[in-house]
Amino acid sequence: MDLLKCFEKNWQENIVLPEGTVVLAACSGGIDSLAMLDMLDMLQEVLGIRVAAAHFEHGIRGKDSLEDAEFVREFCRDRGIEFYGESADVPGEAARAGESLETAARRLRYAFLRRLAGELSKKYAMGENWEKQGRVVIATAHHRDDQAETVLMHLIRGTGLRGLGGIRCRQGDLVRPLLFAGKRELAEYCRQRRLEPRHDATNDQADCFRNKLRLELLPLLAREYNPALGDALCQLADLAQADEDYLEQQAEKLWQELAVKAGKEFGGGQAGKPLGGFGFNLSKILSQPLAMQRRLVQQAAFEVSGCRLSYVQVQAVLQLAQKGRTGTRVQLSFGLVAEISYNFLYIIKKTIPFSENHGTMNIVGEFEKIFLRVPGTICLPDGSRIIAELAGDRQQLEALLRSAADHAGNACNGGCMAVYGDWDKCNQPLAVRHRKNGDRVSIGSGHKKLKDFLIDSRIPRQQRDALWLVADGGGDGSILWLPGIRRFAEAAADEGTRKFFVLRMINEG
Incomplete structure (x- = not known):
């Protein structure tokens, strides 16, 4: 040759x-x-x-x-x-x-x-x-x-x-x-x-x-x-x-035909309102093949944020569209929200984390969570990041915690927080979400309703729904951490711990 x-x-x-x-x-x-x-x-x-x-x-x-x-x-x-x-x-x-x-x-x-x-x-x-x-x-x-x-x-x-x-x-x-x-x-x-x-x-x-x-x-x-x-x-x-090239060409034709710019009907950039995005007539997008529906949703997200959604999030958007109920919405990564408004599906960008009610967040259903790969990093809608790492022994653990401390002092203006625990005690996978009805936390030898814990901790009511938490079991298990507030007793490390997880939240804003 x-x-x-x-x-x-x-x-x-x-x-x-x-x-x-x-x-x-x-x-x-x-x-x-x-x-x-x-x-x-x-x-x-x-x-x-x-x-x-x-x-x-x-x-x-x-x-x-x-x-x-x-x-x-x-x-x-x-x-x-x-x-x-x-x-x-x-x-x-x-x-x-x-x-x-x-x-x-x-x-x-x-x-x-x-x-x-x-x-x-x-x-x-x-x-x-x-x-x-x-x-x-x-x-x-x-x-x-x-x-x-x-x-x-x-x-x-x-x-x-x-x-x-x-x-x-x-x-x-x-x-x-x-x-x-x-x-x-x-x-x-x-x-x-x-x-x-x-x-x-x-x-x-x-x-x-x-x-x-x-x-x-x-x-x-x-x-x-x-x-x-x-x-x-x-x-x-x-x-x-x-195959990808062909499907992308077809999706681009549909984009030119179906996508409309979200405008003043969403507040025009007022505080706490969407800055803009794209929308689709529900009947028109739902009449397309599933492959095209997914690509149109992905393109809308990419046009607004420069990022691509996960499979789970695209499915959540399409389920929202199929129900078609005005006023319902799903929070997505990268500060995006999918919302139904009068027979239109909009994918829009928010200026603050999605949370406008003072109740729990279960209105958005099972998709109000973001899976956390360990080791890995996820970007949250408010611009913060959670970084997950693993340490095989205490020497590695100490090195990771020192790095986190240095990062906090040099780059995060005090907005960087870190916790660790026993990885083998976690029910994998981990997920990041907001609170929901029935959440309980482990404090010392007992348990308490998360709502009561937040009240006792004097967290203002209007801030509680915007708080992120990390839970195991795909987000439905034990709550491990409320970043910036408390590391709970679940999956605590002890003398027998062989592998440690280290979680850090970085908020550079």
Whole structure:
């Protein structure tokens, strides 16, 4: 297999950029990215592109990390390739933001690449041929093995057709020209080209979800169930991408036909009223196929908030629409509310957390809760976040609590709160919700109605329904925590605790 010819063929069929486009290749110095940079460099004239390289040094592996950066710099200097580098303290940023190393590294890396691409676009656009030379895209070295991992990872976490499509060859300002090739083929290419890529030892440690999946789960499934599992997952991605594209085109046509802008009938931005959103005539949206109903609801949420709703929340909106009772509503994530008003379904944005009555919140039914993945982070409608983490021993627990304390002092203006408990005592999953009728809390050796507890704690009546709480059993079990007020006795840690959960609420407002 001539990988260079395959690279050129794949580029011409799936990427195709205007002549003179600058391709900013993200290069770590490893097998994949070094092979990609080498191929792009060799094919510049054939593809009609210019190549530059970018390296982001994460500050995770000390001396080895610095040597990686120098290696890429020297490789580019020897080839006459423009090189751009940047360093960051990813471990420090991960602790500050309450993120995993993997998440923080990815966020900072892509922020650097996009910022650099913007700067280069301005730089090259100043020339005479700015229409050709001002375009900059970012190339990453994702390959077929990465595609298989991504699809399986999405399946495990829960996904729709969009997630089954995995990684695309071209998406916005990103291109992935190696999705046709596997890791072994890229390693063989480097050997034949006498390239000497760097090795990142952290990729050999099963200490994060993707690494565990790549090092443990995929080999197990391939060995025990399907030796061609990687190919099967990549084929699934290819089929899902084509189907997703078609359904999105149909949904866009319906959006133009059915969506109406929510206007003055919702208060025009007065205090506590929606700022705006989109609506659909109930009979028209409900007459569409279910696939289109879901996509229209998702697009409305995305247009208003820039975020996508969970499957459970989309189902809640559609159930609300089917009942069609004016004045009923469902609170959603990201400050969104779905509301029925005179034969219209509206999805709108609120300026304050949804809670206008002084009674309990059971009017919105079982969907007035947001599931909390552990470890994971959820964004609440009022702009706050709850971060859930796990610690395997007291040393890890103390480190997490110190990080939470530092975060509170440095970034949260006193709005950051943290509690911990015994994870094995929790009835999973956890969920975040408002109070409802019948809620009771465990205080010491006894129990008390949550309503009585709030009265005794002198929480103003008008504030009680806006309070968030964390409960186990999918939100219907024991109340573990009222953020900012009280950690209750359920799932308390003791000397026999083997695994700790740590919950933090961050309110940066």
